[in-house]
Amino acid sequence: MTAALTVTGLSVRHRRGWALRDCSLSVPAGRVAALVGPNGAGKTTLLHTVTGLLTPHGGTVTVAGDVAFMAQDKPLYDTFTIAETLTFGRRLNPRWDGAYAAGRLAELGIEPERKIKELSGGQQAQVALTLALARRPGLLVLDEPLANLDPLARHDVMRALMGEVAERGTTVLISSHVVADLHDTCDWLVVLNGGRVQVSGDIDDLLAGHLMLSGPDELRPPAGAQVIEESRTGRQVRLLVRGAQVLDPRWNVRQADLDELVLAYLRSPEASALPRLSEVGA
Numbered sequence: 009m010t011a012a013l014t015v016t017g018l019s020v021r022h023r024r025g026w027a028l029r030d031c032s033l034s035v036p037a038g039r040v041a042a043l044v045g046p047n048g049a050g051k052t053t054l055l056h057t058v059t060g061l062l063t064p065h066g067g068t069v070t071v072a073g074d075v076a077f078m079a080q081d082k083p084l085y086d087t088f089t090i091a092e093t094l095t096f097g098r099r100l101n102p103r104w105d106g107a108y109a110a111g112r113l114a115e116l117g118i119e120p121e122r123k124i125k126e127l128s129g130g131q132q133a134q135v136a137l138t139l140a141l142a143r144r145p146g147l148l149v150l151d152e153p154l155a156n157l158d159p160l161a162r163h164d165v166m167r168a169l170m171g172e173v174a175e176r177g178t179t180v181l182i183s184s185h186v187v188a189d190l191h192d193t194c195d196w197l198v199v200l201n202g203g204r205v206q207v208s209g210d211i212d213d214l215l216a217g218h219l220m221l222s223g224p225d226e227l228r229p230p231a232g233a234q235v236i237e238e239s240r241t242g243r244q245v246r247l248l249v250r251g252a253q254v255l256d257p258r259w260n261v262r263q264a265d266l267d268e269l270v271l272a273y274l275r276s277p278e279a280s281a282l283p284r285l286s287e288v289g290a
């Protein structure tokens with residue numbers, strides 16, 4: 009596996025303190041990686057460092073190929089028309105696929121003479137995404153592209169993104185608060201919590217490696233299991249465990265879903281699931 013993005017020992021400090029501390033992660037080429045974490049976890053700081061907008065105080069970022077960035081606030085000029093926006097994109101970017109951009113917007117029914125401010129939030133997100141894709145990047149970085157969009161528009165944007173990725177093999181790193189939006193489209197997960205990388209890995213492998221156990225509260229965690237989260241209600245105990253072989257038939261065993269897995273890690277900031285960087289070709 010070749011890594012499209014490798015971050016090693018990254019630390020970034022803002023005025024008030026450290027936003028990222030010793031973060032290491034890797035995203036293999038051609039993957040769609042979800043970056044999730046609570047408010048203030050450091051997601052935007054990480055994305056800004058990956059795209060070169062911020063200089064780290066320690067550590068390194070290595071990207072294979074060009075990076076295109078779609079920022080949280082969709083930096084489009086309100087008074088520009090679509091045609092002017094595309095001309096602007098062409099002038100700013102030496103590698104610019106104008107035919108693709110015009111074609112994609114025509115397919116979406118967004119006419120060239122319309123002004124950005126006349127478009128809906130979903131349409132503006134589609135324009136911003138088109139501009140990012142027309143740069144033909146190796147790595148596409150999206151900071152909360154779905155914020156403020158209704159569920160239908162979120163679905164449309166994600167589907168559009170997936171189509172492009174499938175066709176061109178672009179690697180994507182996308183931050184979001186809403187894990188449910190990422191479930192069907194992402195195949196790599198990075199969980200950031202309190203400025204540290206808590207989880208980084210292939211989503212299917214992570215799900216296969218974790219189990220949700222429930223049973224009477226006298227049961228002890230299976231030998232060798234890493235307990236990520238434990239909760240007790242009445243006489244029942246519920247565990248999310250990693251790397252467990254469950255032999256005791258009194259446990260009710262099922263696979264955790266992505267939401268449960270992410271929430272369990274976020275509620276247990278000391279737990280982590282990190283591969284060695286060599287496993288992802290870094």
Ligand SMILES: Nc1ncnc2c1ncn2[C@@H]1O[C@H](COP(=O)(O)OP(=O)(O)OP(=O)(O)O)[C@@H](O)[C@H]1O
Pocket residue numbers: 022023024026027045046047048049050051052053054
């Ligand atoms: N320009 C800045 N100056 C000072 N502190 C900052 C700056 N930008 C971010 N921070 C701080 O760094 C930390 C990480 O912020 P960041 O915006 O990266 O988190 P985030 O995970 O993107 O949050 P959110 O989900 O709320 O967008 C926070 O404590 C934040 O207050």
